[in-house]
Amino acid sequence: xxxxxxxxxxxxxxxxxxxxxxxxxxxxxxxxxxxxxxxxxxxxxxxxxxxxxxxxxxxxxxxxxxxxxxxxxxxxxxxxxxxxxxxxxxxxxxxxxxxxxxxxxxxxxxxxxxxxxxxxxxxxxxxxxxxxxxxxxxxxxxxxxxxxxxxxxxxxxxxxxxxxxxxxxxxxxxxxxxxxxxxxxxxxxxxxxxxxxxxxxxxxxxxxxxxxxxxxxxxxxxxxxxxxxxxxxxxxxxxxxxxxxxxxxxxxxxxxxxxxxxxxxxxxxxxxxxxxxxxxxxx
Amino acid sequence: xxxxxxxxxxxxxxxxxxxxxxxxxxxxxxxxxxxxxxxxxxxxxxxxxxxxxxxxxxxxxxxxxxxxxxxxxxxxxxxxxxxxxxxxxxxxxxxxxxxxxxxxxxxxxxxxxxxxxxxxxxxxxxxxxxxxxxxxxxxxxxxxxxxxxxxxxxxxxxxxxxxxxxxxxxxxxxxxxxxxxxxxxxxxxxxxxxxxxxxxxxxxxxxxxxxxxxxxxxxxxxxxxxxxxxxxxxxxxxxxxxxxxxxxxxxxxxxxxxxxxxxxxxxxxxxxxxxxxxxxxxxxxxxxxxxxxxxxxxxxxxxxxxxxxxxxxxxxxxxxxxxxxxxxxxxxxxxxxxxxxxxxxxxxxxxxxxxxxxxxxxxxxxxxxxxxxxxxxxxxxxxxxxxxxxxxxxxxxxxxxxxxxxxxxxxxxxxxxxxxxxxxxxxxxxxxxxxxxxxxxxxxxxxxxxxxxxxxxxxxxxxxxxxxxxxxxxxxxxxxxxxxxxxxxxxxxxxxxxxxxxxxxxxxxxxxxxxxxxxxxxxxxxxxxxxxxxxxxxxxxxxxxxxxxxxxxxxxxxxxxxxxxxxxxxxxxxx
Ligand SMILES: Cc1ncc(C[n+]2csc(CCOP(=O)(O)OP(=O)(O)O)c2C)c(N)n1
Ligand code: SF4
Ligand SMILES: [Mg+2]
Numbered sequence: 001x002x003x004x005x006x007x008x009x010x011x012x013x014x015x016x017x018x019x020x021x022x023x024x025x026x027x028x029x030x031x032x033x034x035x036x037x038x039x040x041x042x043x044x045x046x047x048x049x050x051x052x053x054x055x056x057x058x059x060x061x062x063x064x065x066x067x068x069x070x071x072x073x074x075x076x077x078x079x080x081x082x083x084x085x086x087x088x089x090x091x092x093x094x095x096x097x098x099x100x101x102x103x104x105x106x107x108x109x110x111x112x113x114x115x116x117x118x119x120x121x122x123x124x125x126x127x128x129x130x131x132x133x134x135x136x137x138x139x140x141x142x143x144x145x146x147x148x149x150x151x152x153x154x155x156x157x158x159x160x161x162x163x164x165x166x167x168x169x170x171x172x173x174x175x176x177x178x179x180x181x182x183x184x185x186x187x188x189x190x191x192x193x194x195x196x197x198x199x200x201x202x203x204x205x206x207x208x209x210x211x212x213x214x215x216x217x218x219x220x221x222x223x224x225x226x227x228x229x230x231x232x233x234x235x236x237x238x239x240x241x242x243x244x245x246x247x248x249x250x251x252x253x254x255x256x257x258x259x260x261x262x263x264x265x266x267x268x269x270x271x272x273x274x275x276x277x278x279x280x281x282x283x
Numbered sequence: 284x285x286x287x288x289x290x291x292x293x294x295x296x297x298x299x300x301x302x303x304x305x306x307x308x309x310x311x312x313x314x315x316x317x318x319x320x321x322x323x324x325x326x327x328x329x330x331x332x333x334x335x336x337x338x339x340x341x342x343x344x345x346x347x348x349x350x351x352x353x354x355x356x357x358x359x360x361x362x363x364x365x366x367x368x369x370x371x372x373x374x375x376x377x378x379x380x381x382x383x384x385x386x387x388x389x390x391x392x393x394x395x396x397x398x399x400x401x402x403x404x405x406x407x408x409x410x411x412x413x414x415x416x417x418x419x420x421x422x423x424x425x426x427x428x429x430x431x432x433x434x435x436x437x438x439x440x441x442x443x444x445x446x447x448x449x450x451x452x453x454x455x456x457x458x459x460x461x462x463x464x465x466x467x468x469x470x471x472x473x474x475x476x477x478x479x480x481x482x483x484x485x486x487x488x489x490x491x492x493x494x495x496x497x498x499x500x501x502x503x504x505x506x507x508x509x510x511x512x513x514x515x516x517x518x519x520x521x522x523x524x525x526x527x528x529x530x531x532x533x534x535x536x537x538x539x540x541x542x543x544x545x546x547x548x549x550x551x552x553x554x555x556x557x558x559x560x561x562x563x564x565x566x567x568x569x570x571x572x573x574x575x576x577x578x579x580x581x582x583x584x585x586x587x588x589x590x591x592x593x594x595x596x597x598x599x600x601x602x603x604x605x606x607x608x609x610x611x612x613x614x615x616x617x618x619x620x621x622x623x624x625x626x627x628x629x630x631x632x633x634x635x636x637x638x639x640x641x642x643x644x645x646x647x648x649x650x651x652x653x654x655x656x657x658x659x660x661x662x663x664x665x666x667x668x669x670x671x672x673x674x675x676x677x678x679x680x681x682x683x684x685x686x687x688x689x690x691x692x693x694x695x696x697x698x699x700x701x702x703x704x705x706x707x708x709x710x711x712x713x714x715x716x717x718x719x720x721x722x723x724x725x726x727x728x729x730x731x732x733x734x735x736x737x738x739x740x741x742x743x744x745x746x747x748x749x750x751x752x753x754x755x756x757x758x759x760x761x762x763x764x765x766x767x768x769x770x771x772x773x774x775x776x777x778x779x780x781x782x783x784x785x786x787x788x789x790x791x792x793x794x795x796x797x798x799x800x801x802x803x804x805x806x807x808x809x810x811x812x813x814x815x816x817x818x819x820x821x822x823x824x825x826x827x828x829x830x831x832x833x834x835x836x837x838x839x840x841x842x843x844x845x846x847x848x849x850x851x852x853x854x855x856x857x858x
Contacts, residue, residue: 064707078545
């Protein structure tokens, strides 16, 4: 690449999202982060799940992998381990990451694999036209819950903290917080380890409960005095029910999966391809 | 005199059966003999009957043998259970003194050589667990297996457990040897003394797959443990890091294949191995690999199914899953190695085909093939050819069509980090650029492209193996690990003047249609042996080639013997 304005990262496909969808905020934020950091798009791999949110790689100039519903994290782990010099992003929805793919989240986090996972949360299944999701509020009425949901919602920030993510943040794709979202994604990208950003990204078409309006009234910046290296404090903040905090909850440094893999090869020793040595096992 | 012998060591899981079998196996191999092992063991960690069988001889061996020449029983139950398989004039080594009366008296002329295995181990050695070493000592003496060769194998195999253990093992071995020497009453008609130095490897099907993967340049393996594929993972976990590779234990098989696809997308040769339940979980991503055209290799070491089934037993019942598993029309290649040496070559084929044609390649092995050891020729690195992925040139990058329509169906694949060939590996139907596209003509065009890739592979590998009389009216056609028993049966039938032709496709998808049609054409009777209940391959042959076939199915978790095939063919011929 020779130019690095946000417009230089526009992909070959026009977004298919509804006009006004929260996901545009995330896309815009990514354009800006790449521009600010003058990232060469050839070194970026964006892996996505299935959903409205999962369509994002089509709209951005970078390598992408639009795979199966809920399986973006394992695919991304393969990419990062195979080529550690790539900037790896995972994007997907609340259904993708917390319902069908929920089993992969803890294992990606506890590996502390060096990548950024952006969960675009609209509190429902947008793609399939408005069924409730794991983050829908209790009693949420939707296509598949006409009499209201029975389950309590999951808390992505609390889960991510407990799973072992070393960078945990919440952003909001509303215009008022777009700059903060850009900053969070940039910091997440710079962070060495598994960075998780929970982005409140409303579905304007199907969600009549969690909306830009409702979120504007709910979101509060995390206090500057918050100690980001204290996991208990971060957890307490996440679990406060009366407020929806946005900002950086938690950030610590730990060896990444890639760094840990190096310790394995050290223990094993660089033997090279010594076929005769391998054959000793069989003779 | 027969040209080979079958030794069976039987007992209970936990009595060290496998270790004793492995020691004797290696000692015989070092004495210049060929090996073919067969073992059964329960899925549970402790308890339950277990046995290790070694067929050995100067010539190449292809099946486990029809019956037992030398039976070693570590306890009375094992003796009762296995006696029926012992030859009329076989040798029996059971646990007891010469006065011992067997629970189940027999009228065979067997040579009975009781050895007080338990007593020697617990009283004289002082370690009950050394029973297996006593047995090895007795075998060494009675079969004339070289003492010092066995001794050094015992040292190699058990010195890791500490000098105390090794000392006890060697003592037990010596006491077993001496007891047999003093107490044998009759001359023993077996001589397995060294006949030369073996240049061969004794290796299992799973090990051959792992070794072949490593030698074909694979440096990424992800899997979730499952019997009977786990040992493949454990071998790679030990060896792959030494050559700069990575082994990841994933949280499940979906994740394992996901990681493989990610690694391959990023340019690495990658694979995973599993068994039926894992393959069931993988099928969605197999479709993604097919649609997004990601080179990938998946090994299925089949076991008894369905459900959790019989984890330690063999079966060939995943054929349909491998051929058709996943929704939609998903092109893939399915390979079926027929023996341990073939496992080595088929995984190299698998990597080459998947890299060249950018699609998933499934290898169908099974428990019996995965776990048995055979003597194979030493593979030479220089003989291994590696296919490269088609990459876009600089001119192609400018207007890069990842899924460009080409005559052969293969389009150049850019690799992240290397150049500006940005594209989205696309699980949705897409146009040449990888942009989602649902036009009716496009879906047809793209599906045809993905299947077109299958048309040319006959130029890359040997699609099948065929032997026997071309004009024979009786044919045997099967797939995978049953080939050895069929070959043994064929040789016997051939020697007796029965005209039989045998056909084994190595590639089950796409099948070598022309060759199969030719083979089927003038046959009156076509036997299709399979280790499954429903005759999945027989059904495929009938449907595809509109030819009546005679299925021969066994479904007991153990492989065919040559005798079963032989008898069936004779029965059909003499009808
Ligand atoms: C295995 C499988 N099951 C179901 C679907 C259908 N499906 C597609 S997207 C989706 C839910 C998407 O919700 P979410 O992840 O929250 O993404 P959003 O569309 O809200 O951004 C579902 C159920 C699918 N594609 N694959
Ligand atoms: S349906 Fe909702 S989530 Fe999907 S694009 Fe439209 S607004 Fe966005
Ligand atoms: Mg959603």
